[in-house]
Amino acid sequence: MKQLTFAPRHHQLTNTRTWTPDGQWLVFDVRPSGAFFTGETIERVNVHSGDTEVLYRATNGAHVGVVTVHPFEDRYVFIHGPENPDASWHYDFHHRRGVVTHHSETRNLDAMDITPPFTPGALRGGTHVHVYSPNGEFVSFTYNDHVLHERDPALDLRNVGVAAPFGPVTPPGHHPREYAGSHWCVLVSQTTPAPKPGSDEINRAYEEGWVGNEQLAFIGDTLSLSGEKIPELFIVDLPKEESGWKRAGKSSLCGSESTMPAPPADVVQRRLTFTHDRAFPGLVNTPRHWVRCNPQGDTIAFLMRDEAGVVQLWLITPDGSDLRQLTHASGIQSAFNWHPSGKWLGFVLEDRIVLCDAQNGDIRFLTTNHENPPSGDAIVFSPTGEHVAWMQETGGYRQLWMTSTEV
Structure with missing residues (x-):
């Protein structure tokens, strides 16, 4: 194990795409914890020398965080809070945006x-956790809506969206908080405030992950027949041509004063898991995790409890077939990621970093004797898969650590 950061402050990794394409740097923000959005810089640390660099510094009272990296370029995308915040407009789920920094x-x-x-x-609100598609052309995010939040916070449902490279988009600017953006942005999930119990309807879409370059999987909250919230796995097929991203369906792409923006006509939302009748139904929200597809694009992984109530890793194909339990472990404690080869997955088990064989679920421990348990927020492989990084409280601060995968 190698400690990468030592400064007396917190270092926060995002849950995926935190390595630069050359494998030399890890990017991070400096929030005091994942819950408090008060960091002012986006930075990176060289995993060999330990040198750190500031990639971006916020000004005018704004805060930044949750940075990820383009798969092939020296390009970074992250959340930016509002400049000059005041009592009526300050950082919130519906008051934030994505920004991209490239060569300063x-x-x-x-x-x-x-x-x-x-x-x-x-859009009409705030975007969050921006992640490039495998080909680097699109960016996924989660979204909350200012217009509906002002009308009734109960209508401001979390959704999943995509930024497509068909901009720029320049609104007229009738409000001082409006601004232009480089990409054409739409929501791709379909939610409703009151899902019909027992149906495929959802009132929240979140924790998405790319499935190749033309699909997104995410968790959607359904209701059981008894009205219990049950998170299930969903997938959307995305448009293949620019015209498909700009063609509205039955509802407006940009929404109305009383409705959420709607997906383009070519976007199709499908449910992949049907777990209402299981002893422990639904995907788990604890530990928090993001659904992840292997690099080959044919297997989606997620966390769900087994018949004994223990959190395990499960796999399914993008068409919803071949659902299977991969691990039979003592309880997975973290988010996870696929190794770049697609042969293993990495996560925290028994307070240690492990590799899990994607075929048979065999576990290999990579670390021992942690001073404190690794954070469950992010277990991230380098582009070649030679190393894996994580966060761990060390000396009272959340620091970055790395070890070899030996594969």
């Missing part, structure tokens, strides 16, 4: 227009 130039990813009539390709 920083631009807004998503445009915002909160003044009707709304602008197609722009």
